[in-house]
Amino acid sequence: MKNLNKLFAAIVMFAGLATQAQDSNNKWAVSFGANAVDGARVSAASKFEDQFSQYFDAKKYWNIIPSVSYVNVSRYVGDNFSFGVTGSVNKMNKFVSGRIYDATTNTNEYQVSNPGDLTYYAADAVIKYSFQDLLKSKWLEPSAHIGGGYTWLGDASAGTLNGGLGLTLWFSKNVGLSLQSTYKHSFDDTRTPNVDVATHLQHFAGLTFKFGAKDTDGDGIYDKDDACPTEAGLVEFQGCPDSDKDGIQDSKDSCPDVPGLAEFNGCPDTDGDGIADKDDACPDVAGLKSLGGCPDKDGDGVADKNDKCPEVKGPKENGGCPWPDRDGDGVYDKDDKCPDVKGTAANQGCPEVTDEVMKKLNDYGKTILFDTAKSTFQKQTYPVLEAMTAIFKEYPNSSFSIEGHTDSDGKDAANQKLSEERAAAVKAYLVERGIDASRLSSKGFGETMPVATNKTKAGKAQNRRVEVKLVR
Structure with missing residues (x-):
């Protein structure tokens, strides 16, 4: 215990040297002081409302040692949350073993006994949420x-699974008095000391130091x-400098380096078109705001300096010139999958596959000859396949399904497999x-x-x- 007190004294000295900053900047905190264990009275109660009925009866139920007996180190992680770890030590000489009937008061009283001065140690992880910002208080932090x-x-x-409430009273920006009660739920089946750990309450009172x-x-x-944390600046600009003295801090x-007006974020506007020079693509000629300060003679939304056809309206994507349509089918070349052959808009500028074309393909399909019971072609079939290939190439924007069929000779499974392999x-x-394989x-x-x-x-x-089917 003597060495433990020395450790706590060292922590106090370290915190004292490091507590020179504002609370909002001090993300680290160290707390230490005394803790008390309630002797498991809370888990001896038979009713929920009785668990906290004698909460402050410290003399009867609380176990306390006359020494610094806990330390907590925590770090603020954002949005009023902090995460920390707590180590504590105590000695159990008061334990509520049950309830007995008191004839003088005609009530059931808790029976308190010494379980044998059992040493108590605990290591706990804590996630804390502070309500200080909600209260807008500088000294009170529930x-x-x-x-x-x-x-x-x-x-x-x-x-144990823990939960509880706390209150810190801040004496200064960095030092406060912390009070906390924690309900520690144990999942042990019984409440026998030295065999099981009963559900209990643990209370803490100590000093908290913020630093960092x-x-x-x-x-x-x-x-x-x-x-501007890396540049020395002025208090009125939250630490940022104002190099050109125009009343606008450099970071904004x-x-x-050039004095300007607030409406232009500190920049000048030479041509007076309402666009700061630094953002004006044509800073010496008044123009349109939508075109970055440049003029647009033909009104097609393309600035003259970028317009390849400044006297004729055209889309921006084509440099301000009208889109070409080589085959005159009403589908611009950029969208026309067949720009040199007239087609239809519905088929992306390519000719539609007619019933006559499909009939021709299927007439060819009927004449494809395979080697017996195989998916390899007979020699005389290759001209037919070449003719079919030529037709497919005439309709590059259409997709087709190739379907294979057999006669009834042989087993069903074999015929199914053969038809798939031939297709x-x-x-x-x-x-x-x-x-293109994606078309087939x-x-x-x-x-x-x-x-x-058959x-x-x-x-x-x-x-x-x-057979060949058109995929629509």
């Missing part, structure tokens, strides 16, 4: 806190409140010949969609086919 920790009581130990402020530029304004002056083979051939999909239907009877050789030949 707070609420939650957290968790671990408590050792004799040979017993347990984790910094003034980098040495202008007497701490960094947190200094608008767009032209800090995929046609797609692969087209992609190899320059057709393939799938197989096996023998499920015959177009003729009882004759001619019918089977018709059922072994490749």
Whole structure:
């Protein structure tokens, strides 16, 4: 205990040397003092309202040692929240073991006994919320806190879930008296001392010291409140300088080395068009604000200096000139997927795929010949595939589905797989010949969609086919 007191004395000396700044800048705090444990009376109560009925009966229930017995180190993390850790030590010589009937008062009284001067240690993490800003008070700081920790009581130990309230009375900007009560809920099944840790209350009273402020530029304004923390400045400008003496601090002056007007953030306006020179693309010629101070003869929204056709209206995206339409189909070349062939706006300037074209593709598809039970092509089929490729290239903005079909010979699963592989083979051939793969999909239907009877050789030949569908 003697060494513990020396540690606390060192903390006091350190805090005393470091407490020269404003509270809003001091993010670190150290608290130390005495703590009291309520002897687990709160968990001996059978009713919730009885848990706090004798809250201030310290003489009867509280365990206190005559020494500095707790220390807390915390850091402000923003939005009135701070996070800290608390270490405390105590000795349990008062423990509420239960309630007994008192015949003289006809009431049930708490039975208090000494559990054996058990040593009490606790280490707790604390998240605190301060209500000081809500009260707008400089000296009164109520707070609420939650957290968790671990408590050792004799040979017993347990984790606890904590919550409570606190109050700090600030004597100065950095030193205050802190009072706090914490409800520490233990999840042990019983309340046997030296075996379990019972749910209990722990109270704290001590001094709190804030520290950690910094003034980098040495202008007497701490960094947190200094608008220019690395440049020495004037108090009236929150620590910022005003180099050109125009009454606008440099950090807000767009032209800090040239005197100007407040309406132009400290900058001049040579041509008088209402746009500060630094923002005026044509500072010597009055122009339009929407064009950065430059004129626009044709009124197309493109400044003359950037307009490739200053006498004719055109979109900004084309340098102020009208968009070209080479094929005259009403779709600008920039949007026309087929700029040299007339098409329709609905098909992005490309010609629409007609029913006649689809019929031709499917007539070709019916003549595609594969090796027996394989997805490889017979030699005489390649001219057909080349003809189909040429048609696909005529409609670069259209997408198609390649569908494979078989006759009923063989097993269903094998026919399904074969139809998928043959459709995929046609797609692969087209992609190899320059057709974008994103325009094509393939799938197989096996023998499920015959177009003729499978009882004759001619019918089977018709059922072994490749069909092309337009994807709309």
